[in-house]
Amino acid sequence: SGLKEAVVLVTGGGSGLGRALVQRFLSEGARVAVLESSAARAETLRSDFGRAIEVIVGDVTVYADNARAVEQAVARFGRLDTFIANAGIFDFFQPLSQYDGDRLGAAFDELLAVNVKGGLLGARAALAELVKSRGSIIFTISNAGFYPGGGGPIYTASKHALVGVVKQLAHELAPKVRVNGVAPGGMKTNLSGLQSNGTHSQSLADIDGLDQMLRDITPLQIAPKPEDYCGPYVLLASAADAGPITGAIIQTDGGLGVRGIVNVRGGEAL
Numbered sequence: 001s002g003l004k005e006a007v008v009l010v011t012g013g014g015s016g017l018g019r020a021l022v023q024r025f026l027s028e029g030a031r032v033a034v035l036e037s038s039a040a041r042a043e044t045l046r047s048d049f050g051r052a053i054e055v056i057v058g059d060v061t062v063y064a065d066n067a068r069a070v071e072q073a074v075a076r077f078g079r080l081d082t083f084i085a086n087a088g089i090f091d092f093f094q095p096l097s098q099y100d101g102d103r104l105g106a107a108f109d110e111l112l113a114v115n116v117k118g119g120l121l122g123a124r125a126a127l128a129e130l131v132k133s134r135g136s137i138i139f140t141i142s143n144a145g146f147y148p149g150g151g152g153p154i155y156t157a158s159k160h161a162l163v164g165v166v167k168q169l170a171h172e173l174a175p176k177v178r179v180n181g182v183a184p185g186g187m188k189t190n191l192s193g194l195q196s197n198g199t200h201s202q203s204l205a206d207i208d209g210l211d212q213m214l215r216d217i218t219p220l221q222i223a224p225k226p227e228d229y230c231g232p233y234v235l236l237a238s239a240a241d242a243g244p245i246t247g248a249i250i251q252t253d254g255g256l257g258v259r260g261i262v263n264v265r266g267g268e269a270l
C-alpha cells in the first residue's frame, strides 16, 4: 500500500474505529502513534502492541496535548506522514426539544470541542511536520455529516462542520498537504456521551439491536465492524494511491445515500 515506514498519528486510538485503525496501519507496515484521553485504554494499547506504537495520554481539546503528541511521534519515529482526527463523542440522538434550554449551550460546547475543535487543534499541531513530509490529514466524519437522524442536532452539526473543515483545509494546505475525510455509517463501539448531561458513561454498544437496525436501514444490508471501515483510510493515507485526492470524503455507510423511497433496497429479488 505504499505505507511501509510511513508514520501515522491517530486520535482516539484506544477504542472502536481508532483502535482498528491502529491495527490496520501496523499491518500495512506503518509506524503508529496514538493520542488517547483514557489512561486505561492507553495502557491496554501499550500492553497489546508494546514497542510497536507510541501512546500519548492527552485530550484533543487541549492544544498542548496535540502538540505533545506530534512531538513524541516525531521524536520516536522521525517524521509524520498522516494525521487522523478521529476522536469523537455522541449526543445519543437527543432532539432539540428534549434539552433544557439552559443546558443546551454546555452540551453544544462540550461536543463540538471534541469533534470539531479537537480536529482543528490537531491539524494545527501537525501542520509543520506534514508540510515537511508532504503528508495528509484524514478526518473521521459520519453519515451524520450528510444526513439527518444519525444523531441529534448537536452531533449532526459537528459532523457537518467537519465537512466544511475538510474543504477549507484542503484548499488552504494545497499543494503541500492533502486533506480528506471518511464518513462511516454505524458500528458497535464504545462511542460515548457527554459529562454535561450525564451520558458520559453511556455507550453506543449498549443500544440493543444496533446491528439488526443497521442491517435494516442500509441498502447493502450490513452491520460493519470498525475494521470494515479502515480500507479507505489506508487508501487516502497513501501518497502513491491517493496522490491526486484532496478535499474528498469517502462515504462508507452501506449506501445510505441511495436508500429508496418505497424500498430501502431495490435488489431483494436478485
Ligand code: NAD
Residues within 6 Å of the ligand: 011, 012, 013, 014, 015, 016, 017, 018, 035, 036, 037, 038, 041, 058, 059, 060, 061, 086, 087, 088, 089, 114, 118, 140, 141, 142, 143, 183, 184, 185, 186, 187, 188, 189, 190, 191, 192, 204
Ligand atoms: P469510541 O468511543 O469507541 O472511540 C473513541 C475514542 O476516543 C475513545 O477511546 C475515547 O476515549 C477517545 N476520546 C474521546 N474523547 C477524547 C478526547 N477529548 N481526547 C482524546 N481522546 C478522546 O468511539 P468510535 O465509534 O470508535 O468513534 C470514533 C469516531 O468515529 C468518532 O469521530 C465518531 O463520531 C465516529 N463515528 C462513529 C460511528 C459509530 O457508529 N460508532 C459512526 C460514524 C462515525
